[in-house]
Amino acid sequence: MRDFTILSMKYTKSIGTRDILPEEAVIWEYALSVLREASSLYGYGEIRTPAFENAEVFIHSVGDTSDIVTKEMYLFQDKSERQLVLKPEGTASIVRAYVENHYHVKPKPVKLYYIDTFHRYERPQKGRYREFHQYGAELFGSQEPSSDAELIELCIFILKKLGFQHLVLDLNSIGCKICRPPFREKLIAFLRSKVQQLCKDCSERIEKNPLRVLDCKNPICQAAIVGAPCMEEHLCEDCKAHYSELQKYLDHLQISYRKNPLLVRGLDYYQRTVFEVLSSDLGSQSALLGGGRYDELVESMGGPATPAIGFAMGLERLIMLLQQLPDPLPLQSLHPHCFIAIESSQQLTLALQIASLLRQNRYRTEIDLEAKGIKKGLEIAIKKNASFALMLGSQEISLDQVTIKDLAQRTQESIPLKELLPYLNQRGGTIE
Ligand code: AMP
Numbered sequence: 001m002r003d004f005t006i007l008s009m010k011y012t013k014s015i016g017t018r019d020i021l022p023e024e025a026v027i028w029e030y031a032l033s034v035l036r037e038a039s040s041l042y043g044y045g046e047i048r049t050p051a052f053e054n055a056e057v058f059i060h061s062v063g064d065t066s067d068i069v070t071k072e073m074y075l076f077q078d079k080s081e082r083q084l085v086l087k088p089e090g091t092a093s094i095v096r097a098y099v100e101n102h103y104h105v106k107p108k109p110v111k112l113y114y115i116d117t118f119h120r121y122e123r124p125q126k127g128r129y130r131e132f133h134q135y136g137a138e139l140f141g142s143q144e145p146s147s148d149a150e151l152i153e154l155c156i157f158i159l160k161k162l163g164f165q166h167l168v169l170d171l172n173s174i175g176c177k178i179c180r181p182p183f184r185e186k187l188i189a190f191l192r193s194k195v196q197q198l199c200k201d202c203s204e205r206i207e208k209n210p211l212r213v214l215d216c217k218n219p220i221c222q223a224a225i226v227g228a229p230c231m232e233e234h235l236c237e238d239c240k241a242h243y244s245e246l247q248k249y250l251d252h253l254q255i256s257y258r259k260n261p262l263l264v265r266g267l268d269y270y271q272r273t274v275f276e277v278l279s280s281d282l283g284s285q286s287a288l289l290g291g292g293r294y295d296e297l298v299e300s301m302g303g304p305a306t307p308a309i310g311f312a313m314g315l316e317r318l319i320m321l322l323q324q325l326p327d328p329l330p331l332q333s334l335h336p337h338c339f340i341a342i343e344s345s346q347q348l349t350l351a352l353q354i355a356s357l358l359r360q361n362r363y364r365t366e367i368d369l370e371a372k373g374i375k376k377g378l379e380i381a382i383k384k385n386a387s388f389a390l391m392l393g394s395q396e397i398s399l400d401q402v403t404i405k406d407l408a409q410r411t412q413e414s415i416p417l418k419e420l421l422p423y424l425n426q427r428g429g430t431i432e
Contacts, residue, residue, distance in 0.1 A: 274292035
């Protein structure tokens with residue numbers, strides 16, 4: 001038995017995690033409702049996978065040279081010495097579930113979405129955490145560029161619905177197993193000639209993961225790669241046609257895009273289309289989501305050959321940016337419609353009964369459960385920003401009445417108890 005003796009009495013959250021409190025949770029609820037509705041409109045069903053997976057699921061798919069696998073996985077051994085990981089991303093476990101649950105027999109395309117919690121051992125900084133959330137969507141069973149276009153349109157649809165107006169779509173094709181290897185060799189040769197000018201991480205990446213050097217954010221590396229070979233010029237005929245058809249579909253959907261030859265994305269399983277959507281609604285550009293095509297992953301994880309494409313959107317950043325948009329968000333209110341103040345504990349039973357009736361009629365109602373008296377109860381009602389304070393004292397009860405105070409209008413009247421509901425309905429105790 002481990003010794004769990006408490007050494008310190010100070011309890012703090014673990015580094016890189018955060019608490020989401022009710023004031024922020026209502027923004028999450030709003031965003032999630034938009035995400036769920038959009039997913040359903042585009043034909044995506046929700047999938048929920050376990051919080052931890054066997055380590056091979058990620059090592060095999062995400063790639064044993066990616067930062068996620070080499071540096072960031074929360075890897076642990078359970079009591080039976082199994083190697084497990086807290087999921088660092090969504091796609092690999094969804095592919096695992098797709099194969100394991102024989103979803104390949106379903107009519108194609110199969111469309112799945114998730115809203116999930118992930119863990120990466122990253123250096124915590126603004127907007128980047130060790131525990132974070134993503135919404136993502138995956139489309140299985142079509143390699144047609146029309147599916148890339150439809151998936152990208154879903155991204156834009158969601159972000160516009162949420163109120164983002166100035167969106168930038170960055171697009172690239174990173175080729176396939178036919179055209180990427182010769183390009184990779186050329187790139188390695190180029191990068192070797194620049195090794196002195198690259199950051200430490202990139203100089204180590206040259207041989208193992210040279211494409212990653214292209215999207216290193218370090219300005220020193222960005223300067224060093226000027227003149228590097230460009231993937232688009234090395235695409236095979238099929239990849240070239242795929243990329244150009246995707247662009248045509250986007251043009252027809254009036255989705256503007258920026259071809260970005262340096263966009264490669266960090267994960268090994270991508271091929272052909274990769275993309276990111278950025279918002280410039282708040283001045284500088286912030287990436288909201290990223291995705292790409294992964295036509296070989298399902299087969300490499302034991303399923304039949306199944307082309308696929310997906311994306312993931314970081315929800316912490318989304319919520320942070322949503323809060324800064326100029327227009328107010330349509331959020332569920334946290335304030336009670338009614339707060340019942342009582343003279344003494346003698347009115348508690350009646351207060352509980354009235355509150356129950358009001359809640360059944362969709363009025364958010366709270367009670368001074370500690371029976372602190374009418375004056376204190378009123379003060380609490382005001383602090384809680386209630387619309388109405390209902391006051392119940394011995395006098396009201398003897399007359400079968402309740403005194404109701406409209407806290408915004410500062411008006412007050414006594415009415416028969418049985419009139420309470422019609423009164424609220426008529427006074428526009430509006431239900432948001
Ligand atoms: P990725 O899974 O790395 O392609 O990232 C997709 C999105 O998830 C990014 O655009 C980020 O917004 C978000 N994201 C990735 N890592 C983190 C993290 N450690 N903390 C918060 N958000 C993250």
